[in-house]
Amino acid sequence: MITFPILSLMTFLPLLGALLIMTVRGDEESVAANARSVALVTSLLTFAVSVYMYMGFDQSSADFQMVEKYDWLPGFNIAYKMGVDGISVFFILLSTLLTPICILASWESIQKRIREYMIAFLLLETMMLGMFAALDLVLFYVFFEGVLLPMFVIIGVWGGQRRVYAAFKFFLYTLLGSVLMLIAILALYHQFGTTDIPSLMQMDVPQALQRWVFLAFLASFAVKVPMWPVHTWLPDAHVEAPTAGSVILAGVLLKMGGYGFLRLSLPILPQASEYFIPLIFSLSVIAVIYTSLVALAQEDMKKLIAYSSVAHMGFVTLGIFTLTTQGLQGAMFQMLSHGVVAAALFLCVGVVYDRLHTREIRRYGGLVKNMPRYATVFMIFMLASVGLPGTSGFVGEFLVLLGAYQVHTLATFLAATGVVLGAAYMLYLYKRVVFGELIKADVKAMPDINLREMAIFAPLLALVFWMGIYPSSFLNPMAPALEKVIARYNDANGINPQGEMQP
Amino acid sequence: MRPFEAPALMISFPELILAVLAMILLMLAVVGQKENYRLISRLGVFALIVIATLLFKSNPETGTSFGGMFITDSFAIYMKMLVAIGSAVSLMMAGKSLEREKIDRVEYPVLILFSTLGMMLMISANDLISLYVSLELQSFPLYVLAAIQRDSTRSTEAGLKYFVLGSLSSGLLLYGASLIYGFTGATGFEPIAQALHGQTAVSLGIVTGMVLMICGMAFKVSAVPFHMWAPDVYEGAPAPVTAFFAIAPKVAAIALLARVLMGPFGDMIGLWQQVIIAISIASMVLGGVAAVTQTNIKRLLAYSSIGHMGYALIGLAAANRVGIQGIVIYMTLYMLMSIGVFCLVLMMKRRDKVVEGISDLSGLAKQQPMLALAMSIMMFSMAGIPPLAGFFGKLFIFQAAVSAGLYTLAVTGVLTSVVAAYYYLRIIKVMYFEDAAAGIDKSEDTGLNLILIAASLAVVLFIVLPAPILNGAAEAALSLVQ
Numbered sequence: 001m002i003t004f005p006i007l008s009l010m011t012f013l014p015l016l017g018a019l020l021i022m023t024v025r026g027d028e029e030s031v032a033a034n035a036r037s038v039a040l041v042t043s044l045l046t047f048a049v050s051v052y053m054y055m056g057f058d059q060s061s062a063d064f065q066m067v068e069k070y071d072w073l074p075g076f077n078i079a080y081k082m083g084v085d086g087i088s089v090f091f092i093l094l095s096t097l098l099t100p101i102c103i104l105a106s107w108e109s110i111q112k113r114i115r116e117y118m119i120a121f122l123l124l125e126t127m128m129l130g131m132f133a134a135l136d137l138v139l140f141y142v143f144f145e146g147v148l149l150p151m152f153v154i155i156g157v158w159g160g161q162r163r164v165y166a167a168f169k170f171f172l173y174t175l176l177g178s179v180l181m182l183i184a185i186l187a188l189y190h191q192f193g194t195t196d197i198p199s200l201m202q203m204d205v206p207q208a209l210q211r212w213v214f215l216a217f218l219a220s221f222a223v224k225v226p227m228w229p230v231h232t233w234l235p236d237a238h239v240e241a242p243t244a245g246s247v248i249l250a251g252v253l254l255k256m257g258g259y260g261f262l263r264l265s266l267p268i269l270p271q272a273s274e275y276f277i278p279l280i281f282s283l284s285v286i287a288v289i290y291t292s293l294v295a296l297a298q299e300d301m302k303k304l305i306a307y308s309s310v311a312h313m314g315f316v317t318l319g320i321f322t323l324t325t326q327g328l329q330g331a332m333f334q335m336l337s338h339g340v341v342a343a344a345l346f347l348c349v350g351v352v353y354d355r356l357h358t359r360e361i362r363r364y365g366g367l368v369k370n371m372p373r374y375a376t377v378f379m380i381f382m383l384a385s386v387g388l389p390g391t392s393g394f395v396g397e398f399l400v401l402l403g404a405y406q407v408h409t410l411a412t413f414l415a416a417t418g419v420v421l422g423a424a425y426m427l428y429l430y431k432r433v434v435f436g437e438l439i440k441a442d443v444k445a446m447p448d449i450n451l452r453e454m455a456i457f458a459p460l461l462a463l464v465f466w467m468g469i470y471p472s473s474f475l476n477p478m479a480p481a482l483e484k485v486i487a488r489y490n491d492a493n494g495i496n497p498q499g500e501m502q503p
Numbered sequence: 504m505r506p507f508e509a510p511a512l513m514i515s516f517p518e519l520i521l522a523v524l525a526m527i528l529l530m531l532a533v534v535g536q537k538e539n540y541r542l543i544s545r546l547g548v549f550a551l552i553v554i555a556t557l558l559f560k561s562n563p564e565t566g567t568s569f570g571g572m573f574i575t576d577s578f579a580i581y582m583k584m585l586v587a588i589g590s591a592v593s594l595m596m597a598g599k600s601l602e603r604e605k606i607d608r609v610e611y612p613v614l615i616l617f618s619t620l621g622m623m624l625m626i627s628a629n630d631l632i633s634l635y636v637s638l639e640l641q642s643f644p645l646y647v648l649a650a651i652q653r654d655s656t657r658s659t660e661a662g663l664k665y666f667v668l669g670s671l672s673s674g675l676l677l678y679g680a681s682l683i684y685g686f687t688g689a690t691g692f693e694p695i696a697q698a699l700h701g702q703t704a705v706s707l708g709i710v711t712g713m714v715l716m717i718c719g720m721a722f723k724v725s726a727v728p729f730h731m732w733a734p735d736v737y738e739g740a741p742a743p744v745t746a747f748f749a750i751a752p753k754v755a756a757i758a759l760l761a762r763v764l765m766g767p768f769g770d771m772i773g774l775w776q777q778v779i780i781a782i783s784i785a786s787m788v789l790g791g792v793a794a795v796t797q798t799n800i801k802r803l804l805a806y807s808s809i810g811h812m813g814y815a816l817i818g819l820a821a822a823n824r825v826g827i828q829g830i831v832i833y834m835t836l837y838m839l840m841s842i843g844v845f846c847l848v849l850m851m852k853r854r855d856k857v858v859e860g861i862s863d864l865s866g867l868a869k870q871q872p873m874l875a876l877a878m879s880i881m882m883f884s885m886a887g888i889p890p891l892a893g894f895f896g897k898l899f900i901f902q903a904a905v906s907a908g909l910y911t912l913a914v915t916g917v918l919t920s921v922v923a924a925y926y927y928l929r930i931i932k933v934m935y936f937e938d939a940a941a942g943i944d945k946s947e948d949t950g951l952n953l954i955l956i957a958a959s960l961a962v963v964l965f966i967v968l969p970a971p972i973l974n975g976a977a978e979a980a981l982s983l984v985q
Binding site for chain 1: 868872888898902914918920921936966969973
């Protein structure tokens with residue numbers, strides 16, 4: 001058992017690192033070097049702490065663990081409360097894993113204002129971890145919105161040509177969604193006098209209120225996921241963000257929406273969740289098919305992967321709202337897998353972008369000849385994204401479709417076409433970038449990936465295979481918490497586990 | 504004849520002291536051989552800090568004196584402390600800038616002291632007559648201050664505009680007060696409340712009187728549609744004066760509005776709630792939309808303050824204890840953020856010339872990273888983005904709206920806050936995303952730097968230690984709404 005407040009330690013460790021970087025003085029070069037190493041060490045330490053936390057995590061329990069609670073807003077019954085369960089613990093690990101990778105990936109590609117960049121990333125990590133660990137709605141909201149600040153700066157300062165437009169679009173879009181969630185949180189608070197998430201999960205929220213609150217939460221989470229038709233900020237943000245920004249955006253920030261559905265919408269608003277299943281299913285299926293088709297037509301590598309993210313997240317929302325064991329596990333797994341694979345794909349784009357400074361697919365071709373190692377790495381992640389059995393992508397998509405099939409055959413059929421389309425656009429991308437004749441002089445001159453880049457890819461490669469070959473080590477610990485969500489949903493809607501309505 | 508009551512006089516001790524000190528300073532200023540602005544200004548700051556301390560130590564029990572014209576309670580004490588601290592800080596901020604602009608006259612601190620005295624009396628007003636007198640005592644020094652840069656057309660124009668429109672609003676207020684007196688036969692707040700209590704059909708005279716009074720007070724808080732003076736006055740007045748306008752008088756005006764509506768007109772909530780909701784929505788929308796196209800930072804801040812007053816009025820529209828608590832918290836944090844922002848405005852100089860364009864800030868993040876960081880903190884906070892203090896101001900205000908069932912108001916509020924976020928972000932964009940223009944001078948004013956650092960830290964660290972302000976606000980609200 002871990003007795004000290006490990007979650008707070010883990011959450012605020014990056015903040016400490018950021019403060020440390022702020023105090024660094026000296027000439028520009030030494031400041032940059034110090035900032036880089038402090039950021040890397042801090043994020044690795046955070047990762048170590050999170051792994052230690054996971055080792056103390058009781059995998060058989062569905063309850064919140066390592067709970068910390070302190071008074072925060074006196075007179076309002078709003079507390080600083082943290083805790084993890086089988087759902088949040090994996091997102092925390094994903095965040096702590098991706099942050100050092102992002103910092104490594106920015107080692108050379110970021111050349112200006114390095115100190116501020118590192119501070120922004122560490123701040124971002126604190127916000128992400130806090131959000132996944134928060135067990136109070138107001139605290140959750142604080143971290144949920146707090147993510148916007150560093151991300152806005154990361155896109156706006158270190159982004160590409162249209163970075164200002166992308167940063168504003170990202171910020172205002174997500175803000176618009178989340179402020180509605182704030183009102184919903186206050187409505188719940190007004191009804192029950194508490195914002196404690198575990199207590200709210202026990203409450204019977206009145207039907208009418210449930211639906212409004214659900215829609216408000218949907219406004220916020222749908223933008224984050226993002227679901228069709230509010231996904232349009234994502235391609236812009238991804239294209240303009242620096243590589244590491246895209247990695248963290250695809251790897252963690254998109255998961256905040258799915259996490260929100262699992263943590264808040266389903267357990268607190270079970271009846272409304274049932275009521276809105278058709279809406280979510282339709283949006284998910286449209287997202288899968290439409291954005292896959294859009295991805296086929298992209299000329300920009302990052303944009304293509306961005307659209308593929310929307311399609312993959314469509315599977316996630318589909319899986320969550322099947323409310324079956326397989327569906328939920330699949331959705332969780334898909335989120336984790338996408339977190340690793342999409343992050344890796346953006347890193348792959350980053351590698352060639354660092355060398356040629358363009359994301360246009362036409363400018364490449366024939367990379368397999370002069371960058372064989374790169375071609376191999378890229379291929380593995382590309383196939384994982386397609387969902388090749390043996391890689392992480394397969395497990396998630398398969399489970400989601402399995403879960404969905406029990407609930408709605410047509411939706412499953414339509415979503416399954418997304419798998420085919422996914423294979424089409426990814427293989428097409430791979431063909432255009434890696435195969436073909438190596439004729440362009442500047443492409444010929446590109447060196448293969450170096451040791452630092454290998455070090456970045458290695459843990460992600462290992463994860464892709466680990467998740468693909470032995471998914472149980474991930475599925476088992478999350479199962480109790482997911483079962484609890486399903487049990488709560490069935491209970492509230494009067495469904496017995498066989499799926500028949502009770503009289 | 505009423506016997507002289509010494510103990511009852513004690514509850515207005517801070518005001519009495521301030522009045523005496525202000526007059527002593529005036530004497531010093533007049534008698535002195537040559538104008539000694541620095542000395543008078545420092546003494547003024549000292550006097551205000553003494554007053555704030557006195558208020559902090561004073562008895563929070565409710566009590567009246569001057570024949571019921573003056574009331575003191577936790578609400579009054581809290582708001583007066585805010586006003587005193589705000590005035591003290593803005594006087595400290597003004598120092599060097601006034602000297603540089605050659606308007607470092609001894610009148611400046613004296614006028615600020617008198618205006619502050621007016622504000623404190625306003626917060627404690629418990630009678631239509633003391634309300635009007637204190638309001639004018641507060642306003643007249645402000646008119647003079649706006650025009651203190653006598654050689655500048657903009658400044659004198661601002662002063663004149665402020666005076667004419669201010670007089671108009673005073674007239675409306677006075678007319679409303681006279682109607683109330685005519686129809687209830689009383690000027691004291693308690694007798695008016697008793698006269699209105701339990702009335703089923705309120706006479707048209709009272710309604711007209713009340714609405715006119717609301718108009719007069721809405722002018723003082725610069726709420727739409729009585730906001731027209733704010734952008735011009737903010738822009739025209741010298742920056743230190745604008746800072747003072749933004750920091751202190753609004754706190755007092757909102758406090759007065761809350762006291763009048765919750766006190767004597769408490770039973771007529773059904774009549775004034777709609778008015779306040781309309782004013783609040785109009786202020787939020789106009790404050791948000793009109794600021795988007797501004798290029799002058801003072802003008803932008805004027806519209807931003809109009810918007811902020813709209814949010815504060817949500818708490819009043821809720822008309823319950825949570826709402827008043829929300830207002831108190833909101834005004835505290837708003838004052839804090841205004842102090843920070845105006846520190847930066849006062850620092851905006853290029854080769855010793857004052858600059859006011861937003862584009863003059865471009866590339867600030869490269870030249871003066873700490874200053875840009877402080878400004879971004881203030882902007883994000885004003886936009887209400889957590890984890891900064893401004894978010895909590897909005898949180899409690901919206902909570903009040905939800906608790907009163909005013910969902911439309913709450914949703915309008917959050918939506919306009921997204922629009923407002925755009926223009927706050929625009930300033931951050933100019934500082935961070937754009938390459939350096941000519942830049943602005945490094946601030947040599949240690950006092951200003953220190954105030955800015957303190958305000959930034961307070962805005963960032965509010966989340967860690969919110970208890971003192973929340974508890975203070977809870978107590979204040981409890982004394983106004985039982």
